[in-house]
Amino acid sequence: MVEVDYSLYLVTGRDLLPPGKSLKGGVTLVQIREKHADTGEFLEIARQSQAICKKYSVPILINDRIDIALAIKADGVHLGQSDMPISIARSLLPPGSIIGKTCNTPEHIRKAIEEGADYVGLGPVWGTKTKDVKHPLLGPRGIARLLAGLEGTDVKSVAIAGIKSTNVLHCLHGSVSSGGRCLDGVAVVSDIVASLDPLSAAKKLATIIGAFKSSSTQSIFSLGAGGYTVDGVKNAAASILTSVRKYSPLVHQITNNVVMNQSANVTIALGASPIMAASPEEQEDLSKVTGGLLINFGTIESLEGMMAAGKNANITRKPVVFDPVGVGATRYRRSSANDLLNAWQPTVIKGNAAELGALANSQEVQAKGVDSLGSGFANPAKFVRDLARAERCIIVLTGVTDWISDGETVIKLSNGNPLLGRITGSGCIVGTSVATFCAGASLTAAEARSTNAHEDARLVRGDMLLAAVAGVLAITIASEYAALNARGSGTFLPALIDELGSLTEEKLVASANVEIVSC
Template sequence: MSKPVVDYSLYLVTDSGLNHPSRTLLQSVEDSILGGVTLVQLREKDLPTDAFIDLARKVHAITKKYNVPLLINDNIEVALAIDAEGAHVGQDDISCVKARQLLGPNKILGISTGTPEEAKKALADGADYIGIGTCFMTQTKSPKRTLGPIGVRTILEALPADHPLKTVVIGGIKDDNTRRVIIHSAGANGRILDGIAVVTGIVGAKDAKVASEKLHSEFKAGFDIATKKIKGDMTGRATVDSVLKSLPQLLTTLREKSPLTHHVSNYVVMNDTANATLALGGSPIMAPSAVEAEDLSNVVSSVVLNIGTLTESFVDCMYEAGKHANRQSKPVVFDPVGAGATTLRRETTRKILNAMHVDIIKGNAGEISTVASLIGCDTESIAMRGVDSLGNGFVNPAAVVQAVATRENCVVAMTGTIDYVSDGYRTVAIENGHAYQGRITGSGCMVASSIASFAAISPNDHFAAAVAGILALNLAGEHAAARSDVHGPGTFRAAFIDEIANLTPEQMLSEAKIKAI
């Protein structure tokens, strides 16, 4: 008999200890298959062999009924006894080579991997697929570290693009993070995860069929987006020229709707960012408590996460605010202030990028350089001193923002003497602004707030929101600096807020100095 053809898209891994009390494990398996599960692994670490074989036969009867392959976890004897379609082994179990010898060439064999080296060895040892994990914290395991989408992507990129080895991700995979994991783990070599392996999200759910349907739908959506990302699909994206023509209307709409933006922000500039948001026409709420993040997600239209003044409570709130914003498809703007200055800031930046989907990353050259290094993006590097970049900036800044945007599937807005915005497909340079903006505290943080306000009323084009958000404040900076009552940074600060409020939609078009790259 030849080896089965396997669809790895939704891979159920059972666990009797986590099975929902309202039904038996057998019912869970059948309901999950009816909901879209395409592959089942029976994992029973504590059952004696005879009992394991008995349960495996009962499960196999169900999976065969629906032509879904059954794999046995870490027990080749059981797999052979019931003639299962294959087996899965861990790094501390029987070796992949020995398992293949016992199973023969026509059985499916998978192995758990957590590093690029383990993945390459699995490929060499004849595995059909690898389970990559642990992605997030989970009830079934307590790993020393989690990979997150960035770590998963590193493993995918260690594999040959054209090798038939299949890949699934495991560990804390739920319906609210599946799409993000698939999209953000897609490798520069064209590798996209072939499936998600789920334990608690299915067996622990009250309705395994409904849970499986949702997970399968989220996997397909993520896979489709990741495929378009790899292919560089521009479908549905407005041209740069169309975006520029839309800027006046964006400002008008913002002032008409006055969207509410949740700021988990740098307390040094909290008053400035709140005032800038109000002057622009938006509405700010400065709420650094994790306890109310879920409630706020129901009423706000966008979220700003700013790591300028890191405290444990701020970080907890950022995770909660970002997570709930993702669940409700509310745009998240991340401002990695001083990301490269300390280990704490670097690690917090890494955790945020792994824990949630960030729609727009806004930072100076040093901050974007740090983000690039954390996500494994091979670009130039810029050193930092505190929250400031050192040196003359990137040799090719447009290429950097485009590379980071492509890798993270988001919009990147890099501020400086010239500002650059890219979504990986469209890239522009914005040459408006005044030097005084760089001589007052919080001007960059105000830009993040401005971008978030525009993102709230431009949910389908965050690139346009980032361009509008930067341009609006840069024009206000030019107008403020030209006033006769402005004699330096101190008087500029007050005038700046005035001119944000005075900005007209017509100026957004007539005074813009924006070049497509």
Template structure:
């Protein structure tokens, strides 16, 4: 007998102890199947064998009406006794090779995997799928390992590439984080995506499991309809002239729409960021209180998170979730990330909670995120060194983080994971004032807001839609070209007179000046 089709799109793991008051398990199961569940795993940690078999048999009877296979958690004997389609094993359960000998040849076998070695072993043993997690903290089951996090899934998916072993994510997945889970959990090399999500409490604990299942499945389906890549323009259309024309187009959009840019930033440069945002013809809002974030995300067009002083992490986490939910771009500026372990852990928590559209940093900050010691961070500044292969660094980091990466410096490198561009504008006086990089972040957020405004039609598949590479390039060019113009002014005598002149020149930028002065190279 051939194996039944393995559709992991919406994988329901049961948990009778999680049912809401008055809700019958079998009633909840039937409604969940009506909502689109594609695979069911019966998990019974406290039932004795007879009760486990009884629950499994009745579950299989209900699932047959919807042609949905049933797996049994851990127990080979219960699988055989009930006639289930297969089993899901933990790392401390029976080896896959032995389970294969005991079960019928058509039986499906899945296994949990929390690291690359476990995923590789599962693939080599011929597992039909691996359950990767835990993705998020969950109260549905007791965790024996640390939470893997969304960004920890990619290397496991790369290991599975080229095999028939499928992958499903599990652990704390719900409607509010599912797009972040799917978008962020992608192999950085293979660009392989998950085959589905496994859900427990988001459906089982719901008084309306049919609606809960429908909503989750619709989000997975929407994600699959979108391109798995992160590039938003065909590579062949990335030319210096097309990029310049696109930047000028975004400039016009900014001046027409005056986008509102929400900024959670460090207390050293907040005034400069507000002024440069106004100069570029956008409108800044500086707000950090978590309770304000739902309203601000509805009102504003983009979010800049600059954690130079990391005093508002709760607001940063709440804001990111709200802007992701509304598909609005987030620019993340991990100021000084390499300086302390706390900054590194804060950045990890932030990027595992929401999806950035753009990550912007100097070489020291990008190096810390990339995991390279080639360029060291010195407080909030870079050491002045450069990478031997900056193209590889920004491209690989963009692939890994599923976003556009901007590395500023004497030359600026920007990548969306496939194409890489180099910008060569700017003046050395930018390095002599406080907050030049932070102001660049404000400009990038403004241009990304304009890129998002270009595609305002309804769209639910990807977070932060719009040409974010173009937005990033526009923001960097606006500040760097303005710096050249400001430094050439006769009234500029040093850093003290340079800063107000810089704001003036951002304000006075024209499309003609941008087209004439922009130095753009498309490297890959």
């Protein structure tokens, strides 16, 4: 069989013939899907489509209809769960024909492998107007779980439903199994064919897909170069503090109303500027001018705004910090978190043991409202590493000891003071600080790219692992200094804000208790 490139798989139909320009733009495979056409109509559409595909040397598949595939000598067929079994299709088609199968569940995957499918179509990822979606939406996280069933096989995979240029990177990046199995491509319909400029639409998609496939993000979870040292981590964190004060980034925060005031004051004390805006109508414009985004859903007052903010931050490539406050407390919080994480890709997820345990479906730690019960995880280093791999982002586990991982490196931080646990929203202001430092690192990277400055490689790449470390250290180190002069929790919070304002690189490096651990 000829090697097939599944990268950009165009699915088309009666009124959506694949324009030659879209194939010229980078489409690598075409499927003709006609659920309601008469045989004669389907045959004519298939012939016209094949003529265009041959011109650009793009393989053509027929959905369901073996007779049409045989009549035009198509390269293969795509079969649904209710269509002809693969074994019978294989016996009717010429040797070497491509046969794909739609799969919505792990059982579908298992059966498709047994039957000898060449590839599987996984979905639906998101909702779509081009097809009646009968199965639950999976999102990238659901696709990742299905991909686990393909580990150790040569069966290829494409995701389908609702994929377009604005979310294709999230789909590719988020749809990776715990064992590192990635998608081989994505199936697209309306984003190309319904476009007024199909050539540009196809080129845009092909460029994003190509960049993902050529990058290290498929196999390396770290956003930096790895090989960290304790001194290197401390110095880099201190440098990001300087970047925050140099750029004074605008940090957009959709947060709970309990902590808005102290979160704003913490942002200002660190040297950045806060803006709190939750209306969905504002998110597109805000994403263009802010340095980073924090979404803290402690009181979940504008889920629609959170949805829009994260999507637009992804589009403008701004770091997104997600703080799923009390996520394990109710079914609504769990379902809301799932919806948000499938709608956009977080850069960092920060939470306490109960919150992160709920996201990971772990039973090790129980929740009491927004607090954690019990002694914590038996192996926190392994937990944060594994969750970072599953969620494809940086994980910050807060507590008496803080644990941070990008899926490869695990960093243990041992700063802080017990008074942090005696003020409202101490965890929330850690999220604020992490978002602020991520914004500072991101702006450093943007300037480095524009000036070709020869700075530290990790900062040039906007290393979010180091930014997360810096954000946690800023709060915990400042708390130690604040506790020296505080008479109790009532005087501790203003003292903490004062100490954040006077925090220096030297203080941070001298006070930071950092350990790089293995698990």
